[in-house]
Amino acid sequence: MSEQGLRLHPIIIVENTIRTAIALLIIIFFTAGESLDMLIIAGLAAAALVVLLVFYYRQWKLTFVRFGETDIVVERKTLFKLKKTIPYSRIASVNLNRGVLNRLSGTSKLLVNINSGYNAIKPEASLTFEQHFADRLRNDISRHVYSDEMPSFEEVEQVVRFTTMDVILHGLFSVPTQQSIIGAFFLLNSIVEQYRVAVGEVDAGPGGVLISLLMFFIFLALPAIRHMIYYYGFKVHRQGDTIFLEHGLIRTYKTSFRISRINAIRVKNTLFSRLLRRSSIEAEVVGIGSDDGSGNTRPLISLLASDTTTQSLLQELVPEFIYERQTEKQPAGARRVLVVKGIVASAAIIAAMAYPSLLAYRGLSGEGSGIVGALLPYALPIVTALVVLAIAYSVSVSLRVREVDTGEELFTFVNGILDREMVIMSYDRVQMVHVVRGPLARHFDVSSAKVFMLSSTGTSSISSGLFSEERLERIGDIVMERAAAMKH
Amino acid sequence: MNMETSEIADAETEDYRRLNRKCMLSMYINNGIVYAVVLTVFLLLLNFVPTAREPGASPIIMLAAAGMVLLLIYFVVGPRIYYDRYRYMITADKVDVRYGIIILRHILVPIERVHQVEVSRGPVNNMLGLANVNITTAGGVATISYLEIDEAEKIVERLTELINSMLRGRE
Numbered sequence: 313m314s315e316q317g318l319r320l321h322p323i324i325i326v327e328n329t330i331r332t333a334i335a336l337l338i339i340i341f342f343t344a345g346e347s348l349d350m351l352i353i354a355g356l357a358a359a360a361l362v363v364l365l366v367f368y369y370r371q372w373k374l375t376f377v378r379f380g381e382t383d384i385v386v387e388r389k390t391l392f393k394l395k396k397t398i399p400y401s402r403i404a405s406v407n408l409n410r411g412v413l414n415r416l417s418g419t420s421k422l423l424v425n426i427n428s429g430y431n432a433i434k435p436e437a438s439l440t441f442e443q444h445f446a447d448r449l450r451n452d453i454s455r456h457v458y459s460d461e462m463p464s465f466e467e468v469e470q471v472v473r474f475t476t477m478d479v480i481l482h483g484l485f486s487v488p489t490q491q492s493i494i495g496a497f498f499l500l501n502s503i504v505e506q507y508r509v510a511v512g513e514v515d516a517g518p519g520g521v522l523i524s525l526l527m528f529f530i531f532l533a534l535p536a537i538r539h540m541i542y543y544y545g546f547k548v549h550r551q552g553d554t555i556f557l558e559h560g561l562i563r564t565y566k567t568s569f570r571i572s573r574i575n576a577i578r579v580k581n582t583l584f585s586r587l588l589r590r591s592s593i594e595a596e597v598v599g600i601g602s603d604d605g606s607g608n609t610r611p612l613i614s615l616l617a618s619d620t621t622t623q624s625l626l627q628e629l630v631p632e633f634i635y636e637r638q639t640e641k642q643p644a645g646a647r648r649v650l651v652v653k654g655i656v657a658s659a660a661i662i663a664a665m666a667y668p669s670l671l672a673y674r675g676l677s678g679e680g681s682g683i684v685g686a687l688l689p690y691a692l693p694i695v696t697a698l699v700v701l702a703i704a705y706s707v708s709v710s711l712r713v714r715e716v717d718t719g720e721e722l723f724t725f726v727n728g729i730l731d732r733e734m735v736i737m738s739y740d741r742v743q744m745v746h747v748v749r750g751p752l753a754r755h756f757d758v759s760s761a762k763v764f765m766l767s768s769t770g771t772s773s774i775s776s777g778l779f780s781e782e783r784l785e786r787i788g789d790i791v792m793e794r795a796a797a798m799k800h
Numbered sequence: 801m802n803m804e805t806s807e808i809a810d811a812e813t814e815d816y817r818r819l820n821r822k823c824m825l826s827m828y829i830n831n832g833i834v835y836a837v838v839l840t841v842f843l844l845l846l847n848f849v850p851t852a853r854e855p856g857a858s859p860i861i862m863l864a865a866a867g868m869v870l871l872l873i874y875f876v877v878g879p880r881i882y883y884d885r886y887r888y889m890i891t892a893d894k895v896d897v898r899y900g901i902i903i904l905r906h907i908l909v910p911i912e913r914v915h916q917v918e919v920s921r922g923p924v925n926n927m928l929g930l931a932n933v934n935i936t937t938a939g940g941v942a943t944i945s946y947l948e949i950d951e952a953e954k955i956v957e958r959l960t961e962l963i964n965s966m967l968r969g970r971e
Contacts, residue, residue, distance in 0.1 A: 667859065743913045743939025747906040754904065764939030771939045788908035792893055795912045 317376030317387065321440045323417040328368045329361065330413075336360050377439055379449065384424060386437050398436050400456035402426045404573050404598060407435075408450055408566040410443070420446035424453070454568065471628040474546045474615050482615040483540035485585040486592060487532060489730035492584060495532025498524045546615050550629050555595070555613060567611060569597050575741040575765050576774070577633040578610070579622060580733040590616040593625060598766045610767070633736045635722050639715040645756035646778035647711055652752055654707040658700045665696040705729075714777030718786050721794075725763075725776045735774050740798070741765050745788040747781060759784050816887035816898070822928050823886070823946030827879035829924045835875055842868060874901075888944050890955060892962060895935055897944055911966065913937040917959045919952045935959065 337357060374389040382401075388394040409421045420443045423435040441449065487495075502524035509521070544561035550571075557567040576596040585591065593614040614625045626634055642650075669692040676689045687694070706729045715726035726734045744764040753759055761776040761784040776784060842864065846852050852861060878901045885904065889896040895909040916936040925931060931952040933944045944955065 743909075743937040744942060745908045747908075749900075749904045751902055764937070766938045773940070785906070792908070792910055795910045796893055798912075 317378035317385070318441075320372060320375060320377065321417070321419045321442060322372060323413060323419050324440045325365065325368045325372050327413050327440075328371075329364045332364050332368075333357070333361055336364075377437075379452065384437065384453070386439070396437065398424055398426060400453065403453070403457045405567060405569040406450055406453045406457060407568065408446060408564075410560075410564045412562060414440070414443075418443050422446045422449055422453075450566070457570075470547060470549055471625055472548075472614070472617065472621055474617075476544075478615050478617065479540055479543050479546060481588070481590070482543060482546075482592065483536040483538075485582055485588065485590065486539055486616055487535045487582070489583040491531050491535065492582070495528050495530075498527040498531065502528065543612065543615055546612075548613050548625075548629065555629060557611060557613070569595075569611070571630065571632055573597050574630065574633070575767065576735055576737040577626070577630055578733050578735050579626070580731070581616070583730045585616050586732070588616075589619050591619060591622045592616045593622060593629075595630070596765070596767050596772065633722060633738075635719045637717045637719065637724060639717045639724070639726070640779065640783065642711055642714050642777045643758065643780060645753075645758040645780075646714075648756045649752045649758060649778055650707045650710055654703050658703050661699055661703075662696060665692055669693050669696065710777065716776050716779050716783065718783070718790065720790075723787055723790075725774055727775065727777065737763065737765065737774065739787070739791045739794050742787070742791045743771075745791060747784050747788070749781065753778060757781070761787060763787065816889045816896075819883060819886050819946050820930070820948050820951075821883065822930060822948075824879040824883050826924050826928050826930055826946055827882060828875075831875035831879065835872065838871065839868065886945075890958060895942060895944070895959070897942060899945075907942050909935055909937060909942045911959070911962050913939070914959060914963055917956045917963075919949075919956055921949070933959075 340353060340356060371388065371390055376387050376389075378385045378387070383397050383399040386394070386396040386398075403424060403426055405423075405425045407423045407425070409423060410419075411421070414420055419440050422437075422439040422441060424437040424439070425435045439446075439449075502521045505521045505524060541561045542565075543559050546559040547557070549556045553571045554568055555571065557565070559565055574595045574597050578594040578596065579591050580594060581591040591614075592612055594610040595613050596610055613629055614622060617625065672692045673689045676691070709729045713726060713728060713732060715724070717724040721740075722736055722738055724734060724736050726732070742763055742765055746762040746764075747759050748762060749759045757780065758778040759781040760778050762773050763776075764771060764773045766772075846861070851857055881901050882899065885899055885901075887898045893911055895907075895911065895914075897905075897907040899905055914935055914937055918934045918936070919931045920934055921931045925946070929949050930946050931949045933947060933952050933955050935942045935944070944952075947955065
């Protein structure tokens with residue numbers, strides 16, 4: 313290492329050049345389009361490539377990193393100078409990512425995040441080094457930050473070993489229920505269309521089946537595959553006060569964060585995962601950003617696993633978020649509010665759909681044949697009836713599911729109709745509390761609360777169901793009492 | 801925070817405070833501008849979109865006209881209710897704001913969590929000598945609206961002092 317510090321691996325010249333060149337080409341393609349001939353576009357692209365290579369070479373040549381006793385300093389001595397000092401004491405997580413280019417070049421990307429709501433989804437520093445050197449650096453930084461070394465997942469005994477089948481089930485059933493239903497509808501539609509074409513009932517149209525299949529891929533298949541690739545080989549382990557995660561098929565992720573950085577824990581399940589009696593656990597952590605955009609998601613500390621496994625994982629990984637809960641269901645006032653809202657919404661939908669239904673009946677009577685032909689004139693009333701049923705279902709489920717609990721150090725909201733989540737939060741991490749009462753809620757003497765806290769995506773708010781005002785105001789009171797106790 | 805500062809802060813702000821009546825004028829002017837824009841767009845659509853004059857469109861036009869009347873009532877009655885209900889309180893520990901026209905909100909911000917305090921003034925508020933105080937926490941922003949500029953400056957000063965004394969106490 314020179315006095316100036318370490319240079320990053322030169323592969324970043326190629327990586328940055330490719331990324332910017334692709335962005336430029338897209339812009340040129342969409343703005344100039346057919347007005348430029350291919351020769352000019354090729355010439356422009358070649359010139360841009362040379363300029364970018366020179367630019368990023370110079371940036372690489374003049375960028376240095378120093379790992380001191382108390383901080384990391386990243387210094388860029390280009391035209392736009394930059395000197396970024398990251399004290400070890402402010403670091404929230406230090407993670408390793410390996411993309412395709414990293415694998416080809418034998419490098420790893422070291423991502424250093426601080427605990428800040430500002431710039432929460434991007435790392436403070438993204439440093440590419442040779443793989444072994446990056447591993448060593450991560451260990452060194454880890455010793456500074458966590459007073460602990462990175463565990464080797466081969467050596468430690470894991471609480472739960474997630475199999476490839478677990479990853480596949482997680483990919484399939486962690487997609488939000490509404491999205492799954494829409495995706496399944498398009499898949500079914502494409503099969504029916506294909507069948508009708510096959511039996512000669514209809515002519516093969518220009519891509520009707522393909523569009524349905526495409527929609528199925530967009531809504532269901534792609535998110536499921538993305539989850540499977542992202543969480544492939546999922547491993548989780550707690551050592552001391554630090555949680556370590558490792559996963560990824562194409563790009564590998566090694567993430568770690570301290571328990572003290574967790575603001576809330578979410579135990580989540582979708583309708584389909586509930587049928588399999590499986591739930592996943594997410595941690596609301598600040599400072600785990602990654603420059604590939606995965607920082608937008610909260611880290612999972614458990615894939616969809618059986619409810620008993622989820623409980624034991626909570627016990628092993630985050631016992632700090634377990635307490636004796638005395639949950640309270642929504643009171644009678646909430647039932648009245650929800651029922652009245654449901655009736656008003658249903659009446660509004662019926663009123664809005666009455667005239668179009670009449671027009672559709674007149675227009676579509678006698679159209680088509682068979683079952684479809686018989687049902688077609690009644691399509692809008694059927695859809696309206698289904699929506700009204702969905703409203704009734706959501707009212708009844710909301711009454712059954714929504715809970716609140718205010719413990720001494722932690723409090724919990726349980727929410728959701730199709731996809732449900734139990735959010736366990738620490739009073740000490742609450743930034744702001746809103747207690748809200750609409751006219752109906754006022755009449756029936758209930759309120760809802762919205763709690764604001766820092767999250768991996770910057771900020772997040774978690775809403776409660778309808779409960780008595782005193783019960784929800786208690787959250788703010790406990791936050792104040794604990795803040796005052798800490799101050800003294 | 802030393803005891804004296806804490807006591808002064810508590811004594812000064814033990815009760816909820818109300819806004820200056822000028823806030824209603826500011827809201828009326830803002831509402832008037834918004835309503836004029838919405839009404840102009842509505843009339844332009846009514847006159848220049850051919851389908852709007854077709855008989856089939858009359859239920860939609862009637863609904864939109866009813867919406868315009870409701871919006872007018874809201875804009876006329878709203879400021880008075882907003883003024884009557886608005887309360888805020890700043891103690892040594894917290895910022896507490898209660899407000900709302902149809903939906904009532906109670907906002908509680910522990911002073912401990914405040915990162916930044918700023919005064920902002922739009923053109924109408926500027927004309928009337930009013931300002932908003934935006935209180936930024938790591939989890940979002942709470943606003944005390946339509947304060948007289950002197951009062952807004954005092955609040956910012958007081959909050960800054962409270963935060964600084966809290967930070968000094970931690971050291």
